[in-house]
Amino acid sequence: MDKLKGKVVLVTGASKGIGKATAISFAREGYRVVINFKSDQKAAKAALKECDRLSEGNILAKADVSKEREVVKMFSEIKKRFRRLDVLVNNAGVFDGSDNPINIKTFENIFRNNFISCVIVTKHALPLMKTGKIVNVSSIHGRLGYGRPSAIAYSASKAAIESYTKNLAKALAPRILVNAVAPGRVATPMWGNPGVAEQKKLGEAHLIKRMIQPDEIAEGIIFLVKNDAVCGEILTIDGGMSLVTLG
Ligand SMILES: NC(=O)c1ccc[n+]([C@@H]2O[C@H](COP(=O)([O-])OP(=O)(O)OC[C@H]3O[C@@H](n4cnc5c(N)ncnc54)[C@H](OP(=O)(O)O)[C@@H]3O)[C@@H](O)[C@H]2O)c1
Incomplete structure (x- = not known):
């Protein structure tokens, strides 16, 4: 644990x-956490408060990571404040109900x-990372063939992340180790904060x-950051979902 402090x-x-669960897990490990968000200031402040109970020096960084201009601004803040970055977790993402093949x-x-x-975020993170983990x-x-037609663009975007993860790992190792997690259905606001009955379904x-x-996803991310031998791997944390159709 000491290895991660500061x-x-x-x-x-x-x-x-x-992302919030991951930020809190890093704070628990003694990290200084940069909490990026797009628009929900109230939720971001609540995440910061929880992190501040566990570690010091945490900050909020409002930026739409799909816009390079905003990412550049965010990194100039990070550089000014910390002058370094040890770990990058590219978590921000969206699901779009209008997803269909055409x-x-x-x-x-x-x-x-x-x-x-x-x-975009990785491009601007790298100059601050001497060594570390992504x-x-x-x-x-995003796994081969596991998507569905009503999430066709979403699935393709995640398949792109997998390919990108593996080639980025080849480009940056051994200085920076790059891996990914591939979650199944996680109870988050992306599902509209499902209640007990909906979660069961x-x-x-x-x-x-x-x-x-x-x-449970945050734990997988922390594992990938602590481990120095896993490189270019996609860690599936899907509760066995990908096996269901095979059985
Ligand atoms: N939930 C699942 O079942 C599931 C399964 C597999 C993979 N994932 C992936 O896990 C990641 C997180 O999902 P989640 O379920 O935790 O989502 P979520 O509850 O909807 O939270 C999304 C977070 O991303 C932020 N965000 C969205 N677009 C952004 C942008 N352009 N710039 C900066 N921040 C942005 C949101 O900020 P604001 O609050 O400010 O809007 C929010 O903090 C996503 O990449 C998702 O695809 C989720």
């Missing part, structure tokens, strides 16, 4: 859901928010017969 992590999309606007929106955003948040939908898609909790 280091700086940027978690994109950390005002809620998986909606080009949705493809463009999803690719910009889920994939190009990762490329973890991208993919999805079980959605959880039926998993072998574990429940939804995954954000903390």
Whole structure:
């Protein structure tokens, strides 16, 4: 645990859901956490408050990571404040209800928010990272053939993240190790904050017969950051969802 103390992590999309749980987990490990968010200042402040109970020096960084101009501004703040970055978690992402095979606007929106955003943030993070770790948040939908037609752009954007993760790992190792997590259905605001009954229904898609909790994804991300031998891997945390159709 000491190995992680005092280091700086940027978690994109950390005002809620998986990003918030991840930010709190890093604070618990003694990290100084940069909590990026797009618009929900109230939720971001609540995330900061929870992190501040666990570690010092945490900050909020409001920026739409799909816009390079805003990302440049965010990194000039990070540079001024910390002069370094040890870990980057590319978590921010969106799901779009208008996703279908012919909606080009949705493809463009999803690719910009889920994939190009990762490329932009990584580009501006690298000059601050001498060594360290990058973890991208993919999805079980991004694994070969696991998506569905009503999430066709979303699935393709996550498949792009997987390919990007592996090639980025080749480009940056051994200085910086790059990996990803591929979650199944996680109980977050992305699902509209599902209640107990709704979670039970959605959880039926998993072998574990429940939804995954954000903390359980955060644990996987912390594992990838602590481990120095995993490189270019996509860690599936899907409650067995990807096996369901095979059984
Ligand atoms: N939930 C799942 O079942 C699931 C499964 C697999 C993968 N994932 C992936 O996990 C990641 C997090 O999902 P989640 O369920 O935790 O989502 P969520 O609850 O909807 O939270 C999304 C977070 O991302 C931020 N965000 C969205 N677009 C952004 C942008 N352009 N710039 C900066 N921040 C942005 C939001 O900020 P504001 O609050 O300010 O809007 C919020 O903090 C996503 O990449 C998602 O695709 C989720």
